[in-house]
Amino acid sequence: MTLGVRYTTRDLRRRNRAMLLSLIYHQGAASRVELMQASGLSSGSVSNVAGDLVEAGMVAEVGLAGSDGGRPRTLLQVRPGYGDVVGVVIAETNIRWGRSTGSCAARPPQPSPSRSGTCGLSRPCTRYRRASRR
Template sequence: MGQTTRDLRRHNRTSVLTRLYLHGPASRFDLMRATGLSSATVSNVVTDLVADGLVAEAGLLDSDGGRPRTLLEVRPGYARVVGVDIGETHVQVGLFDWTLETVATATFPMDEGSPEPAVLAALVTAGIEEVTAEAGADPGELLGVGVGVPGAVLPGGLVHAPTLGWSGVPFGGLLAPHVAAPLHLDNCARTLGQAEMWRGAGRGAERAIVALLAVGVGAAVATGSPGGVTSTTSEWGHTVVEAGGAACRCGSRG
């Protein structure tokens, strides 16, 4: 099936928005060069994005001998998102604006060992309520809620996290009834790698490795792509280096 006009429009909007979101303010001319779109197409896309409230003017950029160019940027106030980090000693919840600037945070310590999934789900829910209340935001109007967990996330929101003592826990199903916004679960190393490529130390790089050194050890190997970022995750903390060695709390030895 060929590409429809709607598909093309979505692609063009995504191209312009991705450039502004990942690289900051730009003029229409900059957007033309970065996306390969024509002047008319960029103008139409920008007009639509401004009308929809996603993009706003951000001042003027002086040019050599010509008219100053108008800079455009994504609007921080367009939407808010919540990010949740489930570690092995705490649950941290953050409310962010649309440019991922922090608006409010909440941290809850948790018992070590094998925490009950329902207890952690309740902490996540409480955290979302706390940060949105602090900012005067409506939880039902969040653009999305992302949850990073220290383990593998399987289809259907099942979580396999040996360090938490979880195997096939339907954590997504425990959260979904209490989260009004779209919900996304992923490995915490993968989410950190994605964030570093978008907004942190890996910004502008083709490849980056992000290591997590805490109670356990994890790593994310993130690779940039022309349209954004893709990340793959490698867990370094549970590699057997000595056959029959010391017992690990994950159940393996060495």
């Protein structure tokens, strides 16, 4: 007998928040209706989570899109300059890192000189070099 994983409301809300933020980040400006169609979430869930993202300052309402009747749709976009995302890849022979800003202007990972012990960050990666020699 297999026991299922139990998720709390908090877990589901966190997952929905991450999903919508990812969709907005990768699609650019999107309306709540477009997010609802892309995510499969209900309109109420999308409205609640989008409102939380706007309130947290992660997403901004950037304009209006036309509609087929009724109110114009408000477009949401990741707020430029909100934060950075840093990715680090530690391989057997080198360390690579890359940084993406909140404005979606990504830079490819920069290879680091593995012999110097630096990985492009402010401190040398001496722990990695010591551990790899064992």
